[in-house]
Amino acid sequence: MESTLDIFVKAIFTENMIFAYFLGMCSYLAVSKTVRTGVGLGLAVVFVLVVTVPMNYLLENYVLKEGALSWLNPEYGVSGSKTIDLSFLSFIMFIAVVASIVQLVEMLVEKFAPALYGALGIFLPLIAVNCSILGGALFMQDRQYSTILDATSFALGSGIGWFIAIVSLAAIREKIRYSNVPPALRGLGITFIVTGLMGIAFMSFMGVEYGKKKQEKTNTISGGAVETSQIINVKQEN
Template identity: 65%
Template structure:
């Protein structure tokens, strides 16, 4: 249940674009065509799915205070958390280089259409934000870290895919001159953010429904206990 809740929260409620406004530069620049948006979104999913678990391992076994205790008791007091940014960015840059090599090898047309934005994934704040949010939320296991990375990537993918599809259709619409371009794009992004945030009620409603059930069971138990007390009292009177 925890894995499913984290997965859907990272896609809809804690969406990188709509909730924290991370990765907006490439979100706005590469969302003019659906084909380009799909390629970049898939690259972001891959990079987040790899870097978040790798950075979780680095954080758990190298960077946190006392994380080096597996080397021996003399290393238990070491605190390398000041290296978090450097290590996370190094991991991200390595994975982005791998993605760039694979895309250039198997899809040169997509590589040319993405242009400078493919290597810029290394400095995309959404990618680094995934690792930092993983660290700040104290995700407990490697499986949850992988779950969060994939979910965050899918959320960013859905955001850029949706805005690209809308921008392709909006070219044929009569948009007021003052709002053409980024103006109408920001308005649509805000409306989409409201729609994504509305999923929050679907994931938190179950917890609120559990409380009345517990109260009902408590009332039933209290009634049963009062009935038992009355029966015992009547038995005592009969024996007397």
């Protein structure tokens, strides 16, 4: 079982929504022209993920999946005589939660940052259909996290990973404007190339060991060293 910290770190680096799964590429490419708009949309995605994934976790585990309503009546449990399974409503309910939170974010940005609201344009309300937002909820459902803390950690890590990706690309694109890019690659061409190179760079984090895996490897090496020393001692005695 992965720890909460493992889930958080993996969601940022080795399971990055952009570079590992290519989710949310539309707004990622369209809004990453300046760092300012990239930061604004990135923070909005972080907020939406951190709110919607835990809410959908509670919805999944206490309302939708088979036997989830056992807290209302034991007969509604998996082994009860009136088992209720509402999992077929998962897509609709998850999207409804996401759309509600995105509407709230849109109202807040329009109220407190009208300039940013105008810069983001249509892509702010389109967070509701951003693949990374719904993908976070579906990954949470598929991986069956044991606690809401794990689900929240995954949501925060995924949001930060998406934020890092869009801000990094926006910073690079601002510098590329002053570079001598071949005419055929200007615009989305060079942007796709940069995205691919960043994805390769993030793949390097897959070799980093941390948490329980690192401890298990240390124990294995220690155990092997002990066995080797015992064999050497036996040979010397003989």
